[in-house]
Amino acid sequence: MFRKLRIFLLLLFLVNAAMGTWLARARTTSWDTPLRVMVYPINGDGSQTTARYISELRRDNFSAVEAFFGEEAQRYGLPKKDLVDVNLGSEVKALPPPPPHDGSTVHIMLWSLSLRLWAWRQAEHPWQPDQHVRMFVLFYDPEKTERVAHSLGLQKGLIGVVHAFSSKHQDAQNSVVLAHELLHTVGATDKYVPGTNQPVFPEGYGDPEKLPLHPQQFAELMAGRTAISETESRMPLSLDQTVIGGKTAREIGWIQ
Numbered sequence: 001m002f003r004k005l006r007i008f009l010l011l012l013f014l015v016n017a018a019m020g021t022w023l024a025r026a027r028t029t030s031w032d033t034p035l036r037v038m039v040y041p042i043n044g045d046g047s048q049t050t051a052r053y054i055s056e057l058r059r060d061n062f063s064a065v066e067a068f069f070g071e072e073a074q075r076y077g078l079p080k081k082d083l084v085d086v087n088l089g090s091e092v093k094a095l096p097p098p099p100p101h102d103g104s105t106v107h108i109m110l111w112s113l114s115l116r117l118w119a120w121r122q123a124e125h126p127w128q129p130d131q132h133v134r135m136f137v138l139f140y141d142p143e144k145t146e147r148v149a150h151s152l153g154l155q156k157g158l159i160g161v162v163h164a165f166s167s168k169h170q171d172a173q174n175s176v177v178l179a180h181e182l183l184h185t186v187g188a189t190d191k192y193v194p195g196t197n198q199p200v201f202p203e204g205y206g207d208p209e210k211l212p213l214h215p216q217q218f219a220e221l222m223a224g225r226t227a228i229s230e231t232e233s234r235m236p237l238s239l240d241q242t243v244i245g246g247k248t249a250r251e252i253g254w255i256q
Contacts, residue, residue, distance in 0.1 A: 031073075031078065031080070031083060031253060031254070034080075034082050034083055034084060034085040035083060035084045035085065035132050035133065035186070036085050036087070036131045036132045036133070037065075037084060037085065037086045037087065037131065037132065037133045037134075037135060037182060038087050038088075038089045038131040038133070038134050038135070039062060039086060039087070039088055039089060039135045039137055039178070040089040040090070040091070040092045040122065040134065040135065040136045040137065041054045041057055041088075041089075041091050041092070041137050041139060042091065042092045042093075042094075042095065042096075042136055042137065042138045042139065043091070043093075043138075043139060044095075044138035044139050044140045044145075044148075044163065045139075045140045045141055045144060045145060047140075047141045047144060047166075049141040049143070049144075049166060050139045050140065050141050050166040053139060053166035053167070053168075054091055054139060054166070057088060058088065059086070059087060059088045061088070061171060062086040062088070062175065062178070063086075064172065064175045064238070064239050065084065065086050065175050065178055065179050065182070065239070066082070066084050066085065066086050067239075068175075068179060068239040068242070069083050069084040069179070070082060070083060070084070072243065072244045073254065075243075075244075076244075076249050076254045076255055078254060084182075087131070089134075092122045092136060094118070094122060095138070096115060096118055096119075096136055096138075096161050097111060097114045097115055097118055099111055099152070112154065112156060112157070115154070115157070115159060115161075116156075116157040116159060119134055119136070119157065119159050122136075132158060133158045133159075133160065133182060133185050133186075134158065134159050134160070135159075135160040135161075135162060135178060135181065135182060136159070136160065136161050136162070137162045137163075137164055137174075137178065138161070138162065138163050138164070139164055139165065139166035140163065140164070140165055140166060141165075141166055141167075142165045142166070142167050142170065145165075148163035148164065148165070149163045150163070151163050151164075151177050151180075151181050152181060152184070153180075153181035153182060153183070153184025153185045154184070154185060155184065155185055155186065155187055158185045158186075159185065160178075160181040160182060160184065160185055161181075162174075162177055162178050162181050163177075164177060164178070172237060172238035172239070173235065173236075173237060173238065175238065175239050176221070176224075176235070176236055176238065176239055176242060179221060179239060179242075180221055180222060180224055183221060183222060183244075183248065183252060186252045186253075187251045187252050187253070188222050188248045188251045188252050189222065189248075189251060190222055190223075190224075191203050191204035191220050191222040191223040191224075191245070191247070191248070192204055192222075192223045192224055192225065197224070197225055197233065198225070198227070198230075198231065198232075198233055199216075199219070199220065199223035199224075199225055199226075199227045199233055200223065201227075203220065203223075203245055203246070203247040203248075204220050204222070204223035204227070204245075205220060205223070205227055205245070206218030206219055206220050206226065206242070206243045206245070207243075208245075213227075214227060214228060214229045214230070215227070215228045215229065216228070217241075218236075218241055218242060218243045219235075219236045219241060219242045219243075220242070220243060220244070220245040220248065221239075221242045221243065221244055221245075221248065222244075222245070222248045223245075226241065
């Protein structure tokens with residue numbers, strides 16, 4: 001009897017999660033109202049430097065993300081400028097479950113469910129404003145961590161896990177990573193070659209019609225890098241050096 005009850009509760013959770021995902025996806029890709037994004041900082045390395053950085057975070061730290069989406073939306077003829085509303089949530093003390101290393105379908109599904117359950121436990125509180133997308137940002141002291149883990153954004157559950165540096169000098173590049181993963185949560189796909197990280201032509205180029213083609217001046221945000229040549233690229237220093245390309249705009253519902 002107890003086993004049947006557990007199975008029933010699991011099925012009920014899966015059905016509710018599926019319905020919630022479908023409704024959230026429809027709501028977030030219609031762009032009828034601002035996309036409400038809540039950023040939850042996490043001390044990724046437990047250092048005092050990172051703790052101090054998080055304590056000084058303010059909503060204005062993410063104003064570049066809001067401005068970027070507003071400017072790019074206007075390029076595509078969307079009437080509203082305030083399409084993305086980024087807010088700062090309270091610090092989360094627990095670390096998210098790490099993604100599986102073997103890449104098996106079953107393990108990925110289980111991890112996705114565990115991440116969504118973890119996010120629900122950490123972030124959904126009645127005193128916080130309603131949010132569409134939850135972005136959990138793990139910060140690391142750049143003096144102690146040279147490279148951070150790969151960030152990710154999930155359309156199912158509208159959750160992002162971003163690995164960033166706890167330094168004001170890195171704020172602009174942190175915003176690039178945050179905006180990239182945010183677009184994943186609303187349906188955008190990567191535009192780079194796995195393994196080399198080289199932007200895919202033409203959808204991964206900021207200006208695929210430029211002559212000469214290289215070097216590119218801007219990075220397509222979902223490519224994540226600016227193509228300098230056919231084999232070389234570099235990460236943009238800020239969102240001012242990125243654009244949202246046509247294929248990405250179509251994927252997120254900005255154009256048909």
